[in-house]
Amino acid sequence: MSALLEVEGLRVRFNSRAEAVRGVSIAVNKGETHCLVGESGCGKSVSSLAIMGLLAKGGQRTADRLAFGGQDLRGLSERAMSRLRGDRMAMIFQEPMTSLNPAYTIGSQMAEVLTRHRGGSRRAALDRAASLLGRVGITAPGMRLAQYPHQLSGGLRQRVMIAMALMCDPELLIADEPTTALDVTVQAQILRLLMELQRELGLAILLITHDLGIVARMADRVSVMYAGEVVESATAGALFAAPSHPYTRGLLACVPIPGTIARGAALGSIPGTVPRIALGFQGCGFRDRCALADASCAGAVPVQRRAAGHEYACRLEPGWGERALGERALGEQA
Amino acid sequence: MLIFIARRLLLAVLVTLTVLTASFALTRLSGDLAISIAGPQATSEDIEIIRKAYGLNRPVVVQFGDWVVSAATGDLGRSYLYHEPVARLIAARMPTTLTLGLCGLVVALGIALPLGILAAMREGSLMDRGIMMVAVVGQAMPTFWLGLLLVIIFGLKLGWLPISGADEWDGFVLPAFVLGFSAVPALMRLTRSGMVDALASDYIRTARAKGLSRAAIVLKHAARNAAMPVVAVAAVQLGFMLSGSVVIEGVFALHGVGYLAWESISKNDFPVVQAVVLFLAVIYIALTVLADMLNAFLDPRLRTQ
Numbered sequence: 001m002s003a004l005l006e007v008e009g010l011r012v013r014f015n016s017r018a019e020a021v022r023g024v025s026i027a028v029n030k031g032e033t034h035c036l037v038g039e040s041g042c043g044k045s046v047s048s049l050a051i052m053g054l055l056a057k058g059g060q061r062t063a064d065r066l067a068f069g070g071q072d073l074r075g076l077s078e079r080a081m082s083r084l085r086g087d088r089m090a091m092i093f094q095e096p097m098t099s100l101n102p103a104y105t106i107g108s109q110m111a112e113v114l115t116r117h118r119g120g121s122r123r124a125a126l127d128r129a130a131s132l133l134g135r136v137g138i139t140a141p142g143m144r145l146a147q148y149p150h151q152l153s154g155g156l157r158q159r160v161m162i163a164m165a166l167m168c169d170p171e172l173l174i175a176d177e178p179t180t181a182l183d184v185t186v187q188a189q190i191l192r193l194l195m196e197l198q199r200e201l202g203l204a205i206l207l208i209t210h211d212l213g214i215v216a217r218m219a220d221r222v223s224v225m226y227a228g229e230v231v232e233s234a235t236a237g238a239l240f241a242a243p244s245h246p247y248t249r250g251l252l253a254c255v256p257i258p259g260t261i262a263r264g265a266a267l268g269s270i271p272g273t274v275p276r277i278a279l280g281f282q283g284c285g286f287r288d289r290c291a292l293a294d295a296s297c298a299g300a301v302p303v304q305r306r307a308a309g310h311e312y313a314c315r316l317e318p319g320w321g322e323r324a325l326g327e328r329a330l331g332e333q334a
Numbered sequence: 335m336l337i338f339i340a341r342r343l344l345l346a347v348l349v350t351l352t353v354l355t356a357s358f359a360l361t362r363l364s365g366d367l368a369i370s371i372a373g374p375q376a377t378s379e380d381i382e383i384i385r386k387a388y389g390l391n392r393p394v395v396v397q398f399g400d401w402v403v404s405a406a407t408g409d410l411g412r413s414y415l416y417h418e419p420v421a422r423l424i425a426a427r428m429p430t431t432l433t434l435g436l437c438g439l440v441v442a443l444g445i446a447l448p449l450g451i452l453a454a455m456r457e458g459s460l461m462d463r464g465i466m467m468v469a470v471v472g473q474a475m476p477t478f479w480l481g482l483l484l485v486i487i488f489g490l491k492l493g494w495l496p497i498s499g500a501d502e503w504d505g506f507v508l509p510a511f512v513l514g515f516s517a518v519p520a521l522m523r524l525t526r527s528g529m530v531d532a533l534a535s536d537y538i539r540t541a542r543a544k545g546l547s548r549a550a551i552v553l554k555h556a557a558r559n560a561a562m563p564v565v566a567v568a569a570v571q572l573g574f575m576l577s578g579s580v581v582i583e584g585v586f587a588l589h590g591v592g593y594l595a596w597e598s599i600s601k602n603d604f605p606v607v608q609a610v611v612l613f614l615a616v617i618y619i620a621l622t623v624l625a626d627m628l629n630a631f632l633d634p635r636l637r638t639q
Contacts, residue, residue, distance in 0.1 A: 054542055056534075057457075078548075086545030093543075098536040103558045103633055113544045148634040164544070 002070065003027035004204045005051070005089075005172055009064030012043070012050045016060070019277055020046045022228040022285075026206075028172065028221075033198060033205040035215045035236070037251075038225035041274050044208045045094075047225070048174050051206075052091050053081045069171065087117040090165035094177040096158035100149035106133075106160055107145030113167040125167075132163040136193055155186035162193065169201065176208045191218060212255050216240060221309075224248050227277050227285030234310035244304070244320075245312040247286045284314070292316060335630070335637050342626050346619045353615035354405060358398050360611070361604040370602040371414055405612060411605035415598070420609040424591060431590035434513060434582070435575040437506055441514025442521055442571065447564075450525025454560075455552065457530055466526075469519040481512045481585040498587035509586040513579055517571040524567055528560030535559070562629050569625035570618075577614040 005028040012021035021043045028034040036044045050061045053073070066073045068089060073081065085091075093099045101109060110132070111125035126145060133141035136159040149157060158178060165173055175194065179187035191214060198205055207218055215222055219236040224245065232245040243249045253268035272289035284290070287297035296315050305311050306318040361367070368385040369376075376384075385391045389400070404411065410420040453465040488508060489497035496505045532538065533556050541555045580592035591610060598606035630636045 052543060054539060082542070082545040082547065084545065085543055091543040093536065093540065095536050099540045101537040101541070101555050101559070102635060104555075105634075112546065112550070116544070116546055116550070150635050151638075161540075 002067075003029045004069060005206065006065055006067045007047075007051060007063065008066075009062075010047060010050060010066065011062045012046050012055065013060045013279070015058045017279065019279055019281070020059075020228055021050060022277065022281075024223075024225070024228070024230050026223050026230065026233070028204050028206050030171070030204050031198065031202045032220040033195075033207055033218050034221045034223065035219035036206065036208045036223050036225060037210065037212065037215050039210055039251075039274060042225045043228040044210075044225050045176050048091070048176050048206060048208050052085060052089065052174060053078070054085075054091070083117070086113050086165075086170075087168045088170055089172040089174065090168070090170040091174040091176065092158070092161045092165050092178050094180050096154050096161055096181060099161055100157055102149055104148070105145065106147055106149065106152070110145070110160070110164045110167060113164060117168050128167065129163070132166055133160070135166075135197075136160075136163045137189070138163070155182055155190070158182060158186075158190055159193070162190070162197070166197070166201070170203070172204045172206065174206045174208070177210070178207075179214070180209075180211075194218070212251060224251070227274055229285060229313065231286065231314070232312035234306070234312075238307060238310045242306065242310075244306050244310070244316075244318065245286075245314050246290045246292050246316070248312070250289075338630055338637055339627065342623050346623050349619050350616060353612060353619075354402055355398075357608050357611040357615070358401055361608050362394065367602075367604055371604075401608070405609075410609035410612070413598070413603050413606050415601055415603045415606070420606050423594060423606065424609065424613055427589060427591045427594050430588050431576055431579065431583075431592065433506055434509055434579055434588065434590060435572055437510030438513035438517065438575045438579075439568065439572045441511055442517035443568065445514070446518045446521035447525055450522040451529055451552065451557065453522075453526045454529030454533060457533075462526075465522070469522050472515060473519040477512055477516045478581050478585055480515065481508070481582060484508050484512060485585070505586075505588075509579075509582050509588060512585075513575050513582050517568075517575065520567055521564060521571065524563050525560065528563055529556055532556035532559045558632055561632055565628050565632070566625050569621040573614075573618040573621045576617055 005026075007027070008025045010021055010024040011019065013019050024043070024047050026034060026036065026047075036047065038044050046055070046059070049055050050059070051066065051073075053061075053076075055061060063074060068084065073084075076084075100106070107126050107129055110129035111122055114120065114125040114128055115122060130141040130145055133144055138144055138156060138159055144152070144156075144160075149160075152160065158181075162178075173194075178194070179190050182190065194205065194207075195218065197203060205218075207214070209215060215236065222232075222234060222236050222239045223230045224232040224239075224247065226247050232239065232243070232248045234244075239248065240252070243252050247270070250268070250270040254270065256267055270289055275285060275288060277285060282300075283298040284293070284301045287293040290297070294315075301313045302315060303311055303313050304316070304318055368381050368388070368390050371388070372381045372384050389397060392400075401411075408421060410424070412418065413420055413423055416423060449465045449468070453462040456462050485497045485508065488495045495507050496502070497508075498505075529552075533552070537559075538551060538556055541551045546555070577592060577595075579590060580596050582588070583590045583593040584596075591614070594606065595610045595614075597603075598610065
C-alpha cells in the first residue's frame with residue numbers, strides 16, 4: 001500500500017539564492033505519526049509549508065514526487081490546492097497567540113472551514129465547532145464560540161486551532177511545533193490530546209519538532225533533518241536504539257536523561273552552527289561539525305541501509321557506532 | 335461596550351468645553367472687538383455705544399458664561415455683518431458643504447481602497463510602484479491647481495461640466511473629485527501598509543491553511559485588520575473636507591461653511607467666527623467618536639479595554 005503522503009526530492013529555494021530544503025524525502029502512512037526533527041533553521045518548517053503549498057513569497061518548490069492520497073500535488077493550481085487544504089489536509093502552527101484572527105470570534109473562524117469545504121448552514125457548522133471544542137477538552141464550548149481569541153489563553157487557543165483543523169475530518173494533520181510556545185504542563189496535555197485524536201480518528205500526523213522527548217513519546221517514524229536534508233530516517237524504536245548518523249548521535253547526546261547524568265556535569269553539545277547552504281553546495285552538510293569527517297565527505301554522500309526502513313546518509317557504514325562504543329568501552333577498561 | 339461608549343462621550347464633552355473656551359479666547363485676543371466692529375471712522379463715543387450694545391463692557395467671565403449657556407441652548411448669537419442669527423447662516427450653508435464633503439469622501443475611499451489593496455497584494459511589483467507614484471503626485475499637487483486644471487479641461491475645453499456654482503448635481507462633480515483626490519494619497523498609503531502587514535501575519539497563513547478563497551482571505555481576514563488606521567484617518571479627512579474646503583469653495587464659487595468662515599474672519603464678524611470654529615470642532619469631535627466606535631466594532635480587543 002502506498003503512503004498517504006509521499007514526498008521525494010523536495011527542494012525549496014528562496015529568491016534563487018539560498019536553498020532551504022535540498023531533496024527531502026518522507027512518507028507518512030495512514031494513522032501514523034511521522035516526526036520531522038532537527039534544530040532551528042534546518043528546513044523542517046519550510047518543508048511542511050512547501051508540502052501544504054503555503055510557502056511565503058519568493059519561495060520556489062520543486063519535487064521529484066509530491067503526492068497526497070495518490071494525487072499529484074505538483075501541478076495543482078492554487079485554487080485546487082485550496083480545496084484540499086483545510087479539508088483533507090490540515091495544519092496547525094507554532095504560534096497559537098497570533099495564528100487566530102483577532103477580529104473574528106472563535107465560532108466564526110471555525111465555522112467558515114466547514115461551510116467553505118462542505119457547504120451547509122452556518123448553524124450546522126457552529127454545532128460541529130461546539131462539539132469539536134468539547135472533544136479537545138474545552139469546557140463550555142457554546143460560550144467559547146462567541147469569544148474572541150484575545151479572551152483565551154495560549155493553551156486554549158492551540159486547542160481551538162486543533163479543533164479547527166479537525167472541522168472537515170482531515171486525513172493528514174501537519175503540526176508545526178504545536179507545543180513550543182506553551183507551558184510544559186499544557187504541552188503534555190496537547191500532546192496527549194493529539195495522540196488520542198489520532199487513535200480515535202485514524203489521523204496521519206506529520207509532527208515537526210526539535211524536542212527529542214516529544215519524538216520519543218509520539219513518533220512511529222522519525223526523519224532527522226540537517227541543513228535542508230533528511231540525514232536519517234527510521235522507526236522511532238530503531239532510531240533511539242541504534243542512531244546511525246553522527247548528527248543523530250550528537251543530538252541524542254545533548255539530551256539529559258535523569259539518573260544517568262550527574263548534577264553539575266556538562267550536557268553534550270555539537271560544536272559549531274548550522275552552515276548556510278548556498279546553491280550548488282556539494283557533499284555532507286554536517287562535515288564541518290563532524291568529528292569523524294574526512295576528505296571524502298566533500299564528495300557525494302552514500303545512503304546506508306542499516307535495516308529495512310532505517311537509512312542514513314553518511315560515508316560511515318552500518319555498525320560504525322557500535323564499534324566506536326565498543327572501542328571506547330575497551331579504552332575505559334584498560 | 336457601554337462603558338467604552340460612555341468614556342468616549344465624556345471625553346468628547348470635555349474636548350467640546352475646551353474648544354468653547356479656546357474659540358472665545360481667540361476672538362478676544364485678536365484686539366478690541368468694539369473698535370473693529372465700529373470701523374476706522376468711528377468716534378470714541380460710537381465705540382462706547384457699541385461696547386454697551388454688544389455687552390462687551392461686562393466682565394470677561396460673565397461674557398464667557400453667557401456664551402457657553404447660549405451655545406449650549408443652540409443660540410450662537412447674531413452676525414454683525416448679515417444681522418441674522420449665526421445658526422441660520424450656518425444651517426443655510428451646511429447642505430453645500432455636507433454634499434461636497436461626503437462626495438469627496440466617497441471619491442477618496444473609492445480610489446484609495448481598491449488601489450491600496452491592489453498595491454499590497456502585488457507588493458514590490460510594477461503595479462505597486464505605479465500606484466505609489468500616483469500617491470506621490472497626488473500629495474505634491476496643490477488642490478487649487480488641480481481644480482483649475484480640471485476646470486480648464488472639463489469645463490472650458492470639453493464643456494462637459496459647469497465651471498462654477500452648484501445649482502445642479504453636476505456642479506459638485508469637479509469640486510468633489512478635487513477635494514476627494516487630495517485625501518487619496520494618505521488613505522491609499524495607509525490602506526497599502528495596513529494590508530501588507532495584515533497579509534504577512536500568522537492568521538493569514540492560518541486562513542490559507544484552512545483553504546479559504548483568495549477573496550475571503552483578502553477582503554474578510556486581512557481587510558478588517560487593516561481598516562482601523564484607515565477609518566481613523568478617513569474621519570479626520572472628512573472633518574477636514576467639511577471645514578477646510580475654503581480653497582475648493584473659492585475656486586468653484588460654492589457658498590459653503592468654509593467660505594463663510596473665511597469671509598467672517600476677514601471682516602471681523604466675531605460671533606460668526608466663534609460659532610463656525612465651535613461648529614466645525616463639534617463636527618470633528620463627533621467624527622472622531624464615530625471612528626472610535628467603528629474601530630471598536632472592527633476590533634473586539636478595543637471594547638474590553
